[in-house]
Amino acid sequence: MRRGWDWLMEPDPWSRRSPWKESGYALLLAVVSVGAGLLMREASPVGLGFFGAGVVVLALLRRRFPATVFLVTSACAGPLAAGIFVLTPMAWSAGRRIESSGRTLAAFVGAYVLLSVSGLLLGGDTGLSTVLGMVLSALIYLALVIVPGLAGRYLAQRQTLLDTLRERNAQLLRESRMVAGQARLLERQRIAQDMHDSLGHQLALIAVHTGALEVDSELTDRQREAVGVLRQASVGAMHELREVVGILREGEQPEAAAVDESGRAVRGTAGVAALVAAARGAGRQVVLRHTGERRPLAAAADHAAYRIVQESLTNAYKHAPGASIAVELRYEPDSLVVEIVNGPAGPGRAGEVVSGGQGLTGLRERARLVGGIVHAGAADGGGFRVAGVLPYGTGEKAPFVVPEDDFPRQSADGSPSEGVPAMNWNVSGQEPVMGEMYGAGGGRRNTLGGVGLGCGIAMLVVVVIGAAVAVGGYFLVKSAGDNLVSKERYEEIAVGTAEEDVRKEMPSGGSFWTSGIRDAEGHPKKPENSECLVVVSEESASEFDREAVFRFCFRDGKLIEKASYEVTVDL
Template structure:
């Protein structure tokens, strides 16, 4: 047991011992008796967890003679209800405790019990209130907590398994998409590269045409390299952004490659101006790649939707971030049938958000179009999804109603109060350990306590009513005693007096002066109170051969 738990047990044992000693001192004093009762209460309290059944039986037996142990009996009953495994064992333990309880009462007060059924009923009610009800309440609370924990663990396991199945399905789908892309796009790009390479060396082409064919061949080779990388990511199931690298026929995919993107656009016949301002500062690999993609996508959109329009590309190195802004003028020629999936700008916004930046795209007052991205220099967490009106001055001229879009957020894995770290392939790791229940047992405990108190109150009221009725069967006043004379017939005397068969006269029969030989006596309590708290005035009527042979009034020490 932990130290904290042991400390609580010691304090509880001390409190119970003091309470039991205090109750016992009010009823019957004696230093040695009080010392023994307190020690027994403390020892039984400490042993109730390890030996629930023996402690329950011993406490029940001792509570018959030591009234103060009733307090300990309630605690022991609560503890036994939780710790006895199996319903049959618990039923057997509490039944055995009841048998021990009633057997001890019968052994200590046999002469009274055999003639007073009311005593057994009252003691049974007391046993139910002090032992059985706490035990049942504790067992119900413990089983409910165990069931809650099992359901929570099962729910967490099912959620994790569902995540695993979904992750495997995504990986299979990625592999299928990767295979389709490789088989279709790879073949077409390879054909374009081969034919443009052959066309480039055709002697009938002019220099200008040969230069344009070279641009097409370089573009197809670069597209093949990027397709190979995307296919690899889809097959591996690992999304990452590589650092800028140099490859033959391929521009560096970062801010260093923006110049080559502009040169390729100029070679294709577009008017493109590139401006750089501010002190050049390095970006994180993911942010650097995002800047390259923003410029590339903006130029592609300008080619498709505004052919012949002048384009201005500007990279501004601000104190805290890089601003990549691409502005295209109004179209000077009719746009052709451009193929567009409608996902380019959405993908740019998500790419920028993942590195802590943002992207705005919208028309300009002169009829052109602007794409601007703000990217931090360092590696930061993904920015929250915010409206642009919450960021005044970020994009001059931006639409006041524009809202940044974002991809799906990470799943919030918080079943029953724990956070699971990421597992393989981005899946959450399986839950470990027992989760902390969200529902506290305080409400249930209070409800059980209220029910127990209500039952105890009902038992107390019933006991008071029972005692008041019993008083009439076991008590007379001095006038009734004086009206009875020695020599009257037993039938006449018993007809005028109560029967005396009640719990209130228990323990009075065997005390007092010696009875006449061969006589049977009726002992009744007096309605008058004694001067001493420990003495009880009684009246005794003894009969022999059907005649009253003696009547006496005396005090009995309880």
């Protein structure tokens, strides 16, 4: 079943609602056209039933074969006035779905030819001249077929243009992401190389000199222990530098926590105890507490927790020397809370170290990238407090802050998100910066241009329909004047006048003005072996549903009888 709908809907996309929508649309067209045909009594109910079935089939095939369905509908709509209710929506569909302009022009010209030919061959006699009938049919075709077709084609081309712009915009965004990624990678490699060449050399010198100093026989045990701490710190710094350089070069976070030669973790929550132990070895009063049931964190969040503790301890060393420090890791149901609080600095000891002011900023950035937050500020009773809240997972595990992207309106694979146009947004997230889709005046200019074009098309439709009504009204009035006979002309014609002379003075009697009168009730019996001409009188009838007529009967080429009377017409 779905394969069949796919075939019918091609090239439009298929959805679950498509069968219901298409079937409802086809049935609606059939009901409207058949109902109009019944009201106008253009054919028998059986014939209109077959016509309705054909409308359903054509409506279902209009997407797959737009030009063919439009031509077939035009050929079928010629004999029936109710066919216009089907031809107009088919013209809209054909204008939207026929691809090339040449095929579209050929389809609409061919449809007009088929409509005119089928109307002349199979349609009833309207009483209008051939030229007048062609003019009226051309105006009606222009208003009810050409204009809907142009409107449908305009909307289809506009949608195609918008889709093309969105695809091009998405491609540009993907390319810009790639270029930015390459630039970031090159910059990271340059920074990694500089760090390796400069800091690595200095740390290696520190490790060598502290190692040599540690074995100096003139040092006391206390001094040798302090020098050993410095050597271990320099060695640990070298390992961390090597790790950071590797991260910068590879461009990604390692999945497992790094360890030093002794097997001690240097990153992650497992390394917090080592940080506290090193601080205690340096003579600081540090307390470490764990609360809650321990749970594993993602590698990036685990690394962020370690860095929060490390940076907070460093800040306490620099800005509050001699103050006590409390480190707490609280495992909450949905997040890990890392809190570091130090007391106030001793008298005259605060503010002795110059800081670059980038440490807390880096911590906030680390936490944001994993969906967490970091708060830093004065603690109650003096001192300073740093607290980080880090989720156990990312993505669907509800991070506290959605990590921002360079292109927030772009999905992960670079394609436009569903229902959202692909657009490059600036930092404020409010102003589009794609010049191809917006002119110098911004998006409002394009919006006004689209509204103006739509209003122009609507105005064109109104003007065309108004012109068609005006021209049709003029010809109807002229036709009425030519087909109505005055009482004076009726009385001037005497019985016995040659039939040829009478017919020259009278209308043909075959117009639509007399089409319903010839079969109306109330005609007197005509003479035997005679042929009669019935015309409409200019005089008003005595009742609303009656019409005043004149009748002239001929035999053997002469007028043998004329009569004036009223007939009952169906309204």
